[in-house]
Structure formats: structure tokens, C-alpha cells
Amino acid sequence: MSPIVVAVIALITYASRAAALALLPRPGGRFAAVLARVPAPIFASLATLSLVTDDRSFADGPIFFAALGALGMTPKRSLPLCLIGGIAGYALGELFF
């Protein structure tokens, strides 16, 4: 890969980041309502994706236990508590796997 290709890929990446964030007018109406509902599904989707590997298998056991620990803390709606739950789950998973 040449430095020019790296530069072009960097440009594509930045343009994709800036396109909606910098150039899009502030959304309103139905579009804004849909966008407001998107974050929770996106985060849940990203979490799921991090539990499935590229070769269609599940992540290691301790990682699953970490996710379960975090899931157990979701009613508290606190990022630090989810982290603590995740660490506890990971430690438990290490004992089993």
C-alpha cells in the first residue's frame, strides 16, 4: 500500500465522518424522531457484533460472561456499574473456562 492510498483512504474516512455531522442541517420532524430512536438499537447491535467473531463463531467464554455481568446491571442505567458487572462477569468466566 502506497502513502497515496493511505492518504486517500484517510480522506474517505474523514469525509464520511464529516458529511452528516458537519454538512447536514439540524434534522427536524419525523426524521429527527426516527434518529432519536436509533442510538439504543445501534449500541445493542454493536454489543452483539462484539460477541460474534468474523468466522461465525462466538467470542470466548469469559467475554460472554462479561457481557452477562453488564446485562445484569442494565436496570441501574449506569455505565460504571455496567463496567463493574462486566469485570465481575469476566472474572467468573475465567474461573469456568
Next chain:
Amino acid sequence: MNRSGPTVGSILATSLPAAAAIAVFGTLYGAGARPILGAELTVASSLLIFSGSLQFALVVLLSAGAAAPALLLTAGTLNLRHLVLGAVLRPRMGGSWLRRAGHAFFLLDETFGFAVAAGDAAEREGRGADAAAQRTLLVSGVGCYVAWQTGTVLGVLGAGFPGVAGMAGAIFPVLFIGLASLACRSRSDAVRALSAAALTGGLAFALPGLRALAPVFVGVLVALPREKP
């Protein structure tokens, strides 16, 4: 948080686990990319591109002998999700377009999550959501950027964290589960989140080639139905 929004310290504390995990993955990238790209281009790619998933994909493609058009096509495809992340964040980001363009460099899945959560929290507390989201995107973004560069350089130099690589991999599901719980403001949000998780799991197994696009595709799909009155 204070009346004017989250402090730099509180943002860094919140984003520290993600930044630490990003640093660990940075060492893996640095070590894996160096034999293929060379030390200088490996570091340059992290400095300029700053996208772990894309950079790992590029290394895999290069090691399989892919040419420039395939690399550019992959970059374009994987980056499509930024359009949706930017659109979701846009209502929480005020100021001039130039200012937003500056912040845009730091738009990652993780920093997007922190910024959305900070903006929502500020809104609930009757403070400026724009300032909270912008500051959070910038500060957590700089933290993650420094972590990624540090990890890349350490990996290029041959260092690594083999003992904590597994734990670093666990940070991301934990982080996104926590962010999902923060973003759920109603039972309907929770149902949408669970539906998205199920659909994504199915897509990741059925169509692994499209997995990078799954979060935004599924996220928008389940967000489309209106709330029941």
C-alpha cells in the same frame, strides 16, 4: 458533571476503559501491520485514518494480495456507517459547520456513544445538550486517538499486552451494553434494542461479509416504526 456540562476529567474517566482497550488493540494492529506496511506507513495509517476496524480490514486484504481499488472500496463500504452515526449525533451538535467538521475527525463508535449519552444526560438535567455532546466527543476522541497512536507505536516496536488482550476484547460488549441501557428511555426503546441485538446476531452468522454495516442498517430498521400512542 457540573452545571456547564461534563468536565474534561469526568469525560476522560468515563472513556478510560474504552481507551485502554483501544490501546491494546493498537498494539495488535501495530504488530500485525508492520511486516506488511513497514513501520512508517503503519504509524502514518493510524495517525491519518484512526479507524481500528478499517485498518485491521486493510491489513487482512493486503496480506491476501488485494490491490488499491479493493482497499478503496472496502474503505468506502466500512465508512458508510459514519453517515448514520453523524446524522444521529447531528441534533446534539450545534455551532458552526467548521467547528463540527473539526469534531468529526473523532467520530468513532465509542466516542459517538459517549457523546450521545452525555447529550441526553444534559438534556434531562436541563443543561445545554450541544455543549455536553461536543465536549464529550472531542475529549473522549482525543483520549482514544492518543491511546490508538500509543498502542500502534508500541506494537510496531514489538511490545504488547498478551495477558490483557482477552480482557480488552470484553470491554467493547460491556461498554455498548452500558450505553444501550443509558439510551433506553422507555419500554419501546428496550424492545427495539433487543430486536436489534437479535437481528444483528442473525446477520453476523448469515451474512458475515455485511457485519460491519449491520449496526446502522439494523439500528435504523428497528427505529423506523412509530411509538404506540
